[in-house]
Amino acid sequence: DQQVKQNSPSLSVQEGRISILNCDYTNSMFDYFLWYKKYPAEGPTFLISISSIKDKNEDGRFTVFLNKSAKHLSLHIVPSQPGDSAVYFCAAIYRDDKIIFGKGTRLHILP
Amino acid sequence: GAGVSQSPSNKVTEKGKDVELRCDPISGHTALYWYRQSLGQGLEFLIYFQGNSAPDKSGLPSDRFSAERTGGSVSTLTIQRTQQEDSAVYLCASSGGQVRRSTDTQYFGPGTRLTVL
Numbered sequence: 735d736q737q738v739k740q741n742s743p744s745l746s747v748q749e750g751r752i753s754i755l756n757c758d759y760t761n762s763m764f765d766y767f768l769w770y771k772k773y774p775a776e777g778p779t780f781l782i783s784i785s786s787i788k789d790k791n792e793d794g795r796f797t798v799f800l801n802k803s804a805k806h807l808s809l810h811i812v813p814s815q816p817g818d819s820a821v822y823f824c825a826a827i828y829r830d831d832k833i834i835f836g837k838g839t840r841l842h843i844l845p
Numbered sequence: 846g847a848g849v850s851q852s853p854s855n856k857v858t859e860k861g862k863d864v865e866l867r868c869d870p871i872s873g874h875t876a877l878y879w880y881r882q883s884l885g886q887g888l889e890f891l892i893y894f895q896g897n898s899a900p901d902k903s904g905l906p907s908d909r910f911s912a913e914r915t916g917g918s919v920s921t922l923t924i925q926r927t928q929q930e931d932s933a934v935y936l937c938a939s940s941g942g943q944v945r946r947s948t949d950t951q952y953f954g955p956g957t958r959l960t961v962l
Contacts, residue, residue, distance in 0.1 A: 777936055777953025823888060832901055837887035
């Protein structure tokens with residue numbers, strides 16, 4: 735049973751436009767959420783996080799929104815750049831700090 | 846070293862053989878995680894070491910899998926009697942503590958690609 739779901743395996747966005755990556759979770763015990771970015775043949779790298787006490791966190795071009803009532807979070811990238819093409823993983827922390835990851839969404843930024 | 850390192854980067858083995866995968870975390874990091882990523886799947890949690898606490902082994906898929914962390918630093922993931930379904934990229938990560946603190950983000954190694962023939 736997947737506790738963190740990324741229902742879109744891939745997404746294509748034109749350069750300069752907004753990329754929106756979505757993530758749903760089922761466990762209401764999660765209290766901290768993270769996004770990671772992964773290039774081929776490399777390990778994932780941390781991108782941005784949000785605590786469950788907030789509904790928005792912004793870092794440069796990246797903004798994460800959290801809707802606790804819907805158990806949904808999203809990552810917005812504005813404006814999208816070619817270097818943003820990668821696989822993005824949504825992750826959530828269970829209270830004992832065991833991080834649960836989604837399956838990832840492959841983002842393609844089109845020229 | 847500057848980051849998390851893993852060895853080997855690639856491992857091809859025959860079904861039934863044992864393999865050992867190594868992870869060198871960032872110096873001083875108290876937390877160490879092992880994950881695996883199978884084709885088309887997300888990052889599957891395997892095991893979590895935090896300081897001197899007993900490891901959280903709840904993600905290990907079978908008793909063929911084991912891991913240890915010596916001296917609070919280097920970790921070895923051992924897979925005994927490998928099966929074809931064990932083929933995956935095995936990723937190690939370390940962090941300075943609880944990742945919920947912004948200063949303690951989790952750093953991943955490049956992974957070991959295991960292929961079981």
